[in-house]
Amino acid sequence: MIMSIIAGGFVAGGLTSIVANQWRTVINESLDAGKLISIRTVVSCVVFAAYVTALQINVDPTNFYSFALFGLMLWLLCLLDYDTMTLPDNITQPLLWVGLLLSCTKYSMLSPVDAIWGATIGYMSLWLLNIFCVFVFKKQGMGHGDFKLFAAIGAWLGAQSLIATMAVAVIVGFITALYFLASKKHKNGAFPFGIGLASGAVVYVLCGDIVDMFLSLLS
Helix, strand or coil: CHHHHHHHHHHHHHHHHHHHHHHHHHHCCCCCCCCCCCHHHHHHHHHHHHHHHHHHHHCCHHHHHHHHHHHHHHHHHHHHHHHHCCCCHHHHHHHHHHHHHHCCCCCCCCCHHHHHHHHHHHHHHHHHHHHHHHHHHCCCCCCHHHHHHHHHHHHHHCHHHHHHHHHHHHHHHHHHHHHHHHHCCCCCCCCCCHHHHHHHHHHHHHHHHHHHHHHHHHC
16 A cells, blocks of 8 residues: 555656646746656655655545645645746645635545635735835735745645744745855845745644644743
């Protein structure tokens, strides 16, 4: 059973990388599609195989397939955000709605009310933070795709996950920003924060009980 899950994750990760390579030309015509099979495709295979293996060990079997889909969409968003600095609406919005709809079934760990509150707080928190940045610094603090991704994460994981997700996102975002500055990938100093948000969501999926216990001790 575990070997079939690893193999499935390996294939899914590779296909996701190939889709991202092709899709980035739709988002930004100046970028080529890249090779179908590349080092990044192999890395994608390994990363997603590791993710579904960890899911099998740490997550309730009832939620395994829904969280596998969640992780797959997050990985696709990470690849696209890295390449194009964009989180497409035609991924973030379906991700949000699937999370809300799953809350009405046994395949979610949330009630519909919890999912709605999670989505609302996720979106509004970053929207208000961006308004503050515009007011104080006279510039956008982040893209609107980040609002929608955080809302989707709230719909899947609930409002209680957002603090932990943001904590991880800030750390990963700082590392990503240093890399983008060092490599001069974007001259205006921008970097893809969606990678950090997705990383925070994955950490919460795999270690949510530990994170919640730690936060409760701090409070």
